[in-house]
Amino acid sequence: MTLAETAALIRRAALALGYVRCGITTADPFPEFIEAIRRILARHPERAELYEGFLSRGDPRHNAPWARAIVVAVRRYGVYRLPAELVGRIGRNYLCDRRVPAHPEHSMPARMKAYLRSLGLRVKSGSGTSDRWAAARAGVVRLGRNTFAFAEGCGSWINIECWRVDAELPPDPPTPDDPCPPDCRRCLRACPTGALCRPREIRMERCIAWLTYAEPWPIAPELWRRMGTWIYGCDACQEACSLNEGMWEERLPLPWPEETVARWHPERLAEMSDEEYRAFVHPFFWYIAPEDAERWRANARRSLAAERGEGNREMVGRGT
Numbered sequence: 018m019t020l021a022e023t024a025a026l027i028r029r030a031a032l033a034l035g036y037v038r039c040g041i042t043t044a045d046p047f048p049e050f051i052e053a054i055r056r057i058l059a060r061h062p063e064r065a066e067l068y069e070g071f072l073s074r075g076d077p078r079h080n081a082p083w084a085r086a087i088v089v090a091v092r093r094y095g096v097y098r099l100p101a102e103l104v105g106r107i108g109r110n111y112l113c114d115r116r117v118p119a120h121p122e123h124s125m126p127a128r129m130k131a132y133l134r135s136l137g138l139r140v141k142s143g144s145g146t147s148d149r150w151a152a153a154r155a156g157v158v159r160l161g162r163n164t165f166a167f168a169e170g171c172g173s174w175i176n177i178e179c180w181r182v183d184a185e186l187p188p189d190p191p192t193p194d195d196p197c198p199p200d201c202r203r204c205l206r207a208c209p210t211g212a213l214c215r216p217r218e219i220r221m222e223r224c225i226a227w228l229t230y231a232e233p234w235p236i237a238p239e240l241w242r243r244m245g246t247w248i249y250g251c252d253a254c255q256e257a258c259s260l261n262e263g264m265w266e267e268r269l270p271l272p273w274p275e276e277t278v279a280r281w282h283p284e285r286l287a288e289m290s291d292e293e294y295r296a297f298v299h300p301f302f303w304y305i306a307p308e309d310a311e312r313w314r315a316n317a318r319r320s321l322a323a324e325r326g327e328g329n330r331e332m333v334g335r336g337t
């Protein structure tokens with residue numbers, strides 16, 4: 018079998034598994050990604066510790082020197098019915114997280130990896146760099162000015178999965194241009210914390226998605242006050258984007274958020290004990306610190322305060 022035939026089989030298998038796009042790119046470095054990190058580092062040396070760690074990720078071979086190509090697949094999650102009371106509080110991406118074992122698409126990446134191995138390929142999951150840049154170079158998405166990846170007919174309500182492989186599979190043509198109307202700045206204006214400082218560049222330490230779970234505590238008050246109702250994650254720049262209009266189709270049920278919806282109400286989160294956090298919340302967010310119950314309680318208190326229109330009042334974090 019030729020490498021082109023192998024690539025065709027891989028694309029077909031990805032679509033058969035439920036992915037909506039599949040493309041291939043080389044395992045060469047991503048200079049645009051590295052340049053974006055360097056620009057942020059130059060402007061914000063005080064956050065060097067955070068950003069320097071990303072530089073090695075500009076090279077997909079940094080931890081897989083044998084890699085020759087990256088297989089990239091796009092999964093569309095903007096097809097699920099979500100409980101209305103959670104939208105605007107917990108990011109849609111997290112509500113549709115296929116890593117949760119109860120998610121109907123939970124096993125897709127493992128099955129794809131097994132298929133690649135069945136072709137005799139050496140495989141490592143992940144692109145080793147920004148999956149979004151890998152997907153743009155594989156021609157399956159275009160990167161918007163809000164840094165999100167957009168797939169034709171899906172908007173940015175997608176997840177990207179990558180597998181590095183050891184075969185020189187023929188790459189697809191890249192899609193380097195952005196999909197944005199020339200004068201559009203809606204996402205930059207919609208970002209509550211100024212994390213989108215310039216097109217395709219995000220200051221992670223200002224992004225609410227990061228601030229709700231990863232930024233060392235306490236959060237700077239000027240950012241905390243702007244985090245609004247978000248308890249975990251943030252969709253503001255995606256909700257504001259015209260490219261996402263009509264792209265969320267509520268046509269499939271998603272059992273786990275529906276069955277557990279009462280647990281995620283901010284009133285309940287604000288009052289939960291450490292034991293309740295470990296028993297009911299952490300199993301769905303197992304990748305963050307198990308002792309972070311107070312951060313969730315504080316985020317829930319802020320969310321409630323913002324809903325009451327107290328967004329401009331001094332709202333402080335931990336322990337209040």
Ligand code: SF4
Pocket residue numbers: 207208209210211212213219223224225226251252253254255
């Ligand atoms: S996710 Fe929210 S905070 Fe982050 S860049 Fe988008 S709008 Fe800004």
Ligand code: SF4
Pocket residue numbers: 161162163164196197198201202203204205257258259260
């Ligand atoms: S809001 Fe406008 S500029 Fe931002 S990603 Fe969407 S189309 Fe592009």
